Amino acid sequence: MKNLFSRDNKTLNTAPPSAIPLIDFDAFTSRANTATSQEKQAIAQDLVYAFRTAGFVYLRNHGVPDSDVARMFKASAAFFALRQAEKVFAIISKLSMLLSQCLAIVNLMAFLNQQQDKISWESPESNRGYAAVGREKLTELDKEGRVEDIKTLNKINPDLKESLDIGKNVPDTKYKNKFHSAEFEEQCESFFQMMQLVNLRVMSAVAQGLDLKKKEFFTQFIDKSNNTLRLLHYPQVSVEKFSDKSRRCGAHCDYGSWTFLFQDNVGGLEVQERSTNKYVRATPIPNTVLVNVGDLLQRWTNDYLISTEHRVVQPYEVDEAGYLPARYSIVYFCNPNSDVEIEPLEQFIEDNCKKYSPVNAGKYLIGRLSSTYV
Numbered sequence: 600m601k602n603l604f605s606r607d608n609k610t611l612n613t614a615p616p617s618a619i620p621l622i623d624f625d626a627f628t629s630r631a632n633t634a635t636s637q638e639k640q641a642i643a644q645d646l647v648y649a650f651r652t653a654g655f656v657y658l659r660n661h662g663v664p665d666s667d668v669a670r671m672f673k674a675s676a677a678f679f680a681l682r683q684a685e686k687v688f689a690i691i692s693k694l695s696m697l698l699s700q701c702l703a704i705v706n707l708m709a710f711l712n713q714q715q716d717k718i719s720w721e722s723p724e725s726n727r728g729y730a731a732v733g734r735e736k737l738t739e740l741d742k743e744g745r746v747e748d749i750k751t752l753n754k755i756n757p758d759l760k761e762s763l764d765i766g767k768n769v770p771d772t773k774y775k776n777k778f779h780s781a782e783f784e785e786q787c788e789s790f791f792q793m794m795q796l797v798n799l800r801v802m803s804a805v806a807q808g809l810d811l812k813k814k815e816f817f818t819q820f821i822d823k824s825n826n827t828l829r830l831l832h833y834p835q836v837s838v839e840k841f842s843d844k845s846r847r848c849g850a851h852c853d854y855g856s857w858t859f860l861f862q863d864n865v866g867g868l869e870v871q872e873r874s875t876n877k878y879v880r881a882t883p884i885p886n887t888v889l890v891n892v893g894d895l896l897q898r899w900t901n902d903y904l905i906s907t908e909h910r911v912v913q914p915y916e917v918d919e920a921g922y923l924p925a926r927y928s929i930v931y932f933c934n935p936n937s938d939v940e941i942e943p944l945e946q947f948i949e950d951n952c953k954k955y956s957p958v959n960a961g962k963y964l965i966g967r968l969s970s971t972y973v
């Protein structure tokens with residue numbers, strides 16, 4: 600492996616160890632029955648401090664068994680490999696159609712196209728399905744909703760990623776998850792549900808750390824699992840094709856309450872450090888999950904907890920043949936229930952200063968998604 604030097608002067612070569620704190624959450628998980636209330640309170644306050652300063656934290660002993668995370672990564676890699684095979688099939692079948700009018704091949708192509716459409720991401724309202732490279736451009740501009748700028752940016756520098764979004768499984772709705780196999784569906788859904796339990800647990804720890812009257816304060820607002828599990832694949836790419844401005848994922852803030860992020864060991868995720876505005880590496884740390892505050896939680900707490908910009912650049916190592924390795928991550932975006940009005944909570948308002956007007960959580964998320972997809 601060769602080392603790559605930093606691509607722009609906003610990037611540090613090493614993250615100061617203090618940039619993103621690491622917190623052991625075992626007092627709320629494996630030691631929940633034996634940890635003292637003082638221990639729990641200390642962890643809860645550490646969490647809040649991390650979300651006030653860095654906006655990001657690594658959690659160890661988060662409550663999801665490592666074997667389940669590994670199984671999800673494996674299933675994700677198999678899913679994207681299948682997409683690759685389907686793309687090759689689609690090209691071959693198109694060529695075949697040109698060469699002959701053979702009915703069987705035409706049928707095969709129609710079938711493959713149908714399969715492709717069946718699982719593709721359709722609308723911000725549904726926010727479910729597969730998005731190929733170039734469909735979504737994440738950028739810090741979208742907070743302002745400057746859609747045209749984003750479209751132009753996407754043409755020049757698309758995010759070099761493909762994704763599968765999975766929402767809550769609601770039987771009687773037109774918004775259905777899109778899976779190619781029952782086994783994969785079962786696995787994604789059980790991971791989805793496991794992550795909602797982690798979400799509820801971390802939320803109640805944060806309510807405790809914030810000194811809200813009840814530690815279940817947030818539960819009534821987040822109990823409908825209005826979340827998205829996103830599997831991400833950043834394909835292998837040759838160094839020559841990766842310009843200085845290329846991004847695997849453009850700089851952005853997340854939209855909802857917060858996000859859980861599992862990454863493989865390839866690297867490339869960078870987080871903006873508040874005090875310097877520089878990007879620091881969020882180096883992969885085995886057996887941890889990263890958690891970062893999203894824009895809705897920042898609004899809800901009147902800027903007490905902060906949503907921090909992050910991006911995915913090329914990894915720092917390249918193989919001998921000059922390729923940047925593929926990268927996989929599993930993201931779980933947590934959102935308030937879609938009917939919740941988000942406005943600064945009383946306890947965070949000083950001198951009558953509400954920094955944000957109320958927004959409906961569901962509409963806000965649809966608005967943000969609308970401006971990033973093409």
Ligand SMILES: O=C(O)CCC(=O)C(=O)O
Nearest residue numbers: 831848862868911928930
């Ligand atoms: O893949 C990653 O590490 C980050 C992805 C991300 O930030 C996002 O999808 O919002």
Ligand SMILES: [Fe+2]
Nearest residue numbers: 851852853909
């Ligand atoms: Fe993100």
